[in-house]
Amino acid sequence: MSKKILIVRSANEIVIKKLINYITVTNKNNIELYCLVQKNSVKLVKNIYSNIQCFIINEDNFNYNQFKKNKNLINEINKNKYDEIYIPSSYLYFNNFNDIFNIANSINRISIFTFTADGNITRIKLNKLNLKINLLFGEYIYFFILVFKIVFLLISYSLKMLLSLVLYIHRRVKYK
Structure with missing residues (x-):
């Protein structure tokens, strides 16, 4: 067959x-x-x-x-x-x-x-439930994940810049 x-x-x-x-x-x-x-x-x-x-x-x-x-x-x-x-x-x-x-x-x-x-x-x-949720909210979920990634990148970049500034000030104060 x-x-x-x-x-x-x-x-x-x-x-x-x-x-x-x-x-x-x-x-x-x-x-x-x-x-x-x-x-x-x-x-x-x-x-x-x-x-x-x-x-x-x-x-x-x-x-x-x-x-x-x-x-x-x-x-x-x-x-x-x-x-x-x-x-x-x-x-x-x-x-x-x-x-x-x-x-x-x-x-x-x-x-x-x-x-x-x-x-x-x-x-x-x-899974029928997952398929329904994805069908209804898939585009929104993608949008929120994208926004979350952008916010996370901005926060991590800001923290990196802040840390660099603190280290710079620390070095300047230390050597004066």
Whole structure:
């Protein structure tokens, strides 16, 4: 029996090629390959692997709120239970992937894996509560972390300058 594998096309062509190559080699081509893809990228995916079945999202990017409104697409995708879902990234990290993680979490599957640009594969377990919090507050959390970093840098720089001033005064007083 062949493995059913779904790829979310969330990375550039080079990473997608690398991922499909990894999947076909490790599973000895004993797979049914599916891809959740934006309408403008279907040809690109079909050129990489002609036997792939594509589920097409009409938006230019993956938006969970738009995805969950498309009941026909969700029903079509969930006709199968996927052994594995892969979420690739064109980078070494997964910043701003909250919508994609929510989409993957809503699909009938056994395992979810991330695949980075350098080929690092990690099995992940998604927590619905964390996904909801990130979806609602992700941008705010990022903003507060950024502000915290800036304030921390300013304080540390100020302390460094203050310490330098104290040492300077101490040397001047000591040698008079």
